Amino acid sequence: MKARELIERLIWQENELYNLYKLGETYALFERPELRDTFALMAEEELRHRETLTGLLNEGTLESLILDYMDELSIEPVLSDERAKPESLEELVVEAVLREKHAYEMYSKLAKLLDEPFSDLFMHLAREELTHAYRLKLIYEAI
Template sequence: MDAGELIKKIIWQENELYNLYKLGETFALFERPDLRDDFAQLAEEELRHRKTLEGLLSEGTIEGLLLDYMDELELEPMVHDERAHPDSLEELIVEALIREKHAYELYTKLSHILEGSLSQIFRMMAGEELKHAYRLRLIYEKIDG
């Protein structure tokens, strides 16, 4: 798999997280209006990640970049999350936590595999995914408490 194919899969994953958070906004609107802004902010940040990745594709920043076969094997499991269908706010948060963990691990590995500005971009995105997971845990404690 070349880097372009990988980025397209990651864009899909970011879009799935965005959709989960938009669904979270809807759940919150009816179940917990006090959490609606939290989900809106998370959705906005995932949208920004998607746009960053789309920029890497459109600018040709990753063109011709091939990943080592062993690196590719390490990254592969994290880009295969299926579409989520949560039935409740609790299920949505658990699903989002799993996806945020996968995104954090993926971006951390990419930051080690790649060099220069690409490494920095993925390191920054890994840090943001870690913050998202922390915020999701706080949200979960609010609804579980």
């Protein structure tokens, strides 16, 4: 896999999470209205992640930096995620936790491998994904 493909896959994953959280808003609207704002917030953050990665991809800078580290990244979890089709709020939360875990792991690896300012950027993304996983854990316990 080329570095460009990895970045494109990360963008795809961010888009999948965005779609899950928008669906979560809909589920919450009917099942758990108090959770709607949490899903909306996470959707906005995933959209921001997607836009950040798209900007980096368009610049081309990140692609050349990651190229040297492709073997060290162990990208299989990111590649194995298929399009999610949750049929309930509970399924959605479980699927989102798994994807957040994969995103957190990848961003953490990138943060360790790259120099500033990219290491800071990916550490920030990793922290946000970890925060999402924690919020999802709280949601799961509440439902």
